Amino acid sequence: MGLFGILIALGLLIWFAYRGWSILLLAPAAALLAAALSNQPLLAHWTQTFMGSAANFFAQFFPLFLLGALFGKLMDDSGSVRAISRFMTERLGPSHAMLAVVLAGAMVTYGGVSLFVAFFVLAPMAQELFRAANIPRRLMPAAIALGTSTFTMSALPGTPAIQNAIPMPFFGTTPFAAPGLGIVAALIMFGFGMWWLNRVEASAREAGEGFGGDNASPLDTVADDQLIRERATTAREFDPAELRHGQQSDSLPPIGLAVLPLVAVVGINLLMAIFILPSLDFSFLAEERWGATSLSAVGGVWSVAVALASATLILILTNRQRLPALRESMDAGANAAVLPAVSVASLVGFGAVIAALPAFALVRDWVLSIEGGPLVSLTVATNVLAALTGSASGGLTIALDTLGETYMQLAHELGINPELLHRVAVIGSGTLDSLPHNGAVVTLLAVCGTTHGDSYRDIVMVAIVGAIIALVAVILLGSLFGSF
Known part of the structure; x- marks a missing residue:
C-alpha cells in the first residue's frame, strides 16, 4: 500500500x-496523502520532514535565487540585454538569424541573466530577424531554447544557473566541476541543435x-497570465509577473558596458x-555555531553569490543613469x-516526505540496481524526477536529497570523482x-506566439535529444577517462 500511495500522490x-x-x-497535500496511505504520522511529516527539508533548501539556495533574479531584472531595465540582442542582430543579420538568436541567448544566460528575462527580450529580436529572413515563426522557440536552456544551463563550466549550484553541497564540488567534460557536452548540444535547426529551415x-x-500575444499579457506564472515559477528562478514592474531605460548602453557585468559573473x-x-x-566552519560544515559544502554557493553580487554592483555603477x-x-x-524559491522548496519538501x-x-x-553503474542510475533518477516535476532544479534536488549520500x-x-557525478547529475x-x-x-x-503543435517537435530535438x-x-568519456 505504501508504494501505491507514493505513485498516487505523485500522479x-x-x-x-x-x-x-x-x-x-x-x-504538502500530496506529501500528506502519501504519508496517510503509508500509515505514517501526518502532522509530524508536515512540520518536521516536509518543512524541515524545504527550509534547508531555502536556506542553502535562496541567496542565489535572490541575486540571480535581481541581476537579471537590472540587466533588463538598464537596457543591457536589449543592447546585446541588438549587437548580435546587427553583426550577424537576417542571413544568420538562427545563429544570432542562439548566441545572444547563450551570452546573456551564461552571464547570469534569468531565463525568463532572456525570453521576453529575445522573442521580439527573433521575430524581427525571422521575419526579415522569412524563416518560419514556429522555429523561434527552438532557437531561443537552444541558446538559453541547454548548454549554458547544464554543461558549460562555471554557469551560475541554479541547477549547476545544487549538486555542490552534496558532492563538495565547485561551479567548474569537470570542465573538460562540460565543454564537450556543450559543443555536442550546440552542434546538434544548430544542425537540426538549419536542416529544418532548409526544408521549410x-x-x-x-x-x-x-499572432503573438502582448508580452505583458503573457507575463500576467496566472497559469503560465504557476508553471513558470516552479520551473525556473524568476517570477515573470515582475517583469513589467520597475522602469526600463529608453537608451541602451554601449556593447562593452552591456557585456561587462556578464564577464564579471564568470x-x-x-x-x-x-x-x-x-x-x-x-x-572555523567546523564549529557548531556555523552548522558544523566545511568549505567544500558551502564554497560553491559562496563563489556564485559573490560573483552575482559583484556583477550587480558593477552593473549599477556603470549604468546608474540608465x-x-x-x-x-x-x-x-x-x-x-520569492515565489520560485518557495515553489521549488515545496517540491523538495514533498520529495523528503x-x-x-x-x-x-x-x-x-530499484534505482541503484539499474545496470551500467552509478553514473547511469544517477542519470535515470535525475531524468525521471525532473520529467515528473517539470522542474530541473526541483527534480535534481529531490534526487540528491534522497540518494546523494548513497x-x-x-x-x-x-x-x-565527485566532479563527474556533479556534471552527470x-x-x-x-x-x-x-x-x-x-x-x-x-x-x-506563449511569448513566441506559437503552440505545442507548431513548435514542440523542434524543442524536443534541440533541448532533449541533443542533451x-x-x-x-559524458558518461562514456567519464567511464573511460574519469573526470577532466
Missing part, C-alpha cells in the same frame, strides 16, 4: 500542477514556407571557486525570486525537464 501532484494549481498547496524553404502571420566566479576561497582558512527607477527595479528583482516513507526503500533499491559512498568505493536534470508541461516551455511558446546525446557522451 495527483503532476495532474493538478499541469492544470495550474499552486505547487505551494499541492506539494524548399517547401515554400515563410514566416507566417503575426570571471569572479572562477577566481572565488578556484583561487580565493581555497587559499583562505575556513576551519536605471531611472533603481529602487523599483531592485524591489521587482527581489520579489521575482516520500524518501522518509518505508516503501521508498523499494524505489531506492552516490557519494559509491563514488568513494568505486573511485569515481546537472546535465541529466536538463533533459526530460523540457516535457510539454514544463513552465519554461509553456512560457516560451541526451551529450549526456551519453
Whole structure:
C-alpha cells in the first residue's frame, strides 16, 4: 500500500500542477496523502520532514535565487540585454538569424541573466530577424531554447544557473566541476541543435514556407497570465509577473558596458571557486555555531553569490543613469525570486516526505540496481524526477536529497570523482525537464506566439535529444577517462 500511495500522490501532484494549481498547496497535500496511505504520522511529516527539508533548501539556495533574479531584472531595465540582442542582430543579420538568436541567448544566460528575462527580450529580436529572413515563426522557440536552456544551463563550466549550484553541497564540488567534460557536452548540444535547426529551415524553404502571420500575444499579457506564472515559477528562478514592474531605460548602453557585468559573473566566479576561497582558512566552519560544515559544502554557493553580487554592483555603477527607477527595479528583482524559491522548496519538501516513507526503500533499491553503474542510475533518477516535476532544479534536488549520500559512498568505493557525478547529475536534470508541461516551455511558446503543435517537435530535438546525446557522451568519456 505504501508504494501505491507514493505513485498516487505523485500522479495527483503532476495532474493538478499541469492544470495550474499552486505547487505551494499541492506539494504538502500530496506529501500528506502519501504519508496517510503509508500509515505514517501526518502532522509530524508536515512540520518536521516536509518543512524541515524545504527550509534547508531555502536556506542553502535562496541567496542565489535572490541575486540571480535581481541581476537579471537590472540587466533588463538598464537596457543591457536589449543592447546585446541588438549587437548580435546587427553583426550577424537576417542571413544568420538562427545563429544570432542562439548566441545572444547563450551570452546573456551564461552571464547570469534569468531565463525568463532572456525570453521576453529575445522573442521580439527573433521575430524581427525571422521575419526579415522569412524563416518560419514556429522555429523561434527552438532557437531561443537552444541558446538559453541547454548548454549554458547544464554543461558549460562555471554557469551560475541554479541547477549547476545544487549538486555542490552534496558532492563538495565547485561551479567548474569537470570542465573538460562540460565543454564537450556543450559543443555536442550546440552542434546538434544548430544542425537540426538549419536542416529544418532548409526544408521549410524548399517547401515554400515563410514566416507566417503575426499572432503573438502582448508580452505583458503573457507575463500576467496566472497559469503560465504557476508553471513558470516552479520551473525556473524568476517570477515573470515582475517583469513589467520597475522602469526600463529608453537608451541602451554601449556593447562593452552591456557585456561587462556578464564577464564579471564568470570571471569572479572562477577566481572565488578556484583561487580565493581555497587559499583562505575556513576551519572555523567546523564549529557548531556555523552548522558544523566545511568549505567544500558551502564554497560553491559562496563563489556564485559573490560573483552575482559583484556583477550587480558593477552593473549599477556603470549604468546608474540608465536605471531611472533603481529602487523599483531592485524591489521587482527581489520579489521575482520569492515565489520560485518557495515553489521549488515545496517540491523538495514533498520529495523528503516520500524518501522518509518505508516503501521508498523499494524505489531506492530499484534505482541503484539499474545496470551500467552509478553514473547511469544517477542519470535515470535525475531524468525521471525532473520529467515528473517539470522542474530541473526541483527534480535534481529531490534526487540528491534522497540518494546523494548513497552516490557519494559509491563514488568513494568505486573511485569515481565527485566532479563527474556533479556534471552527470546537472546535465541529466536538463533533459526530460523540457516535457510539454514544463513552465519554461509553456512560457516560451506563449511569448513566441506559437503552440505545442507548431513548435514542440523542434524543442524536443534541440533541448532533449541533443542533451541526451551529450549526456551519453559524458558518461562514456567519464567511464573511460574519469573526470577532466
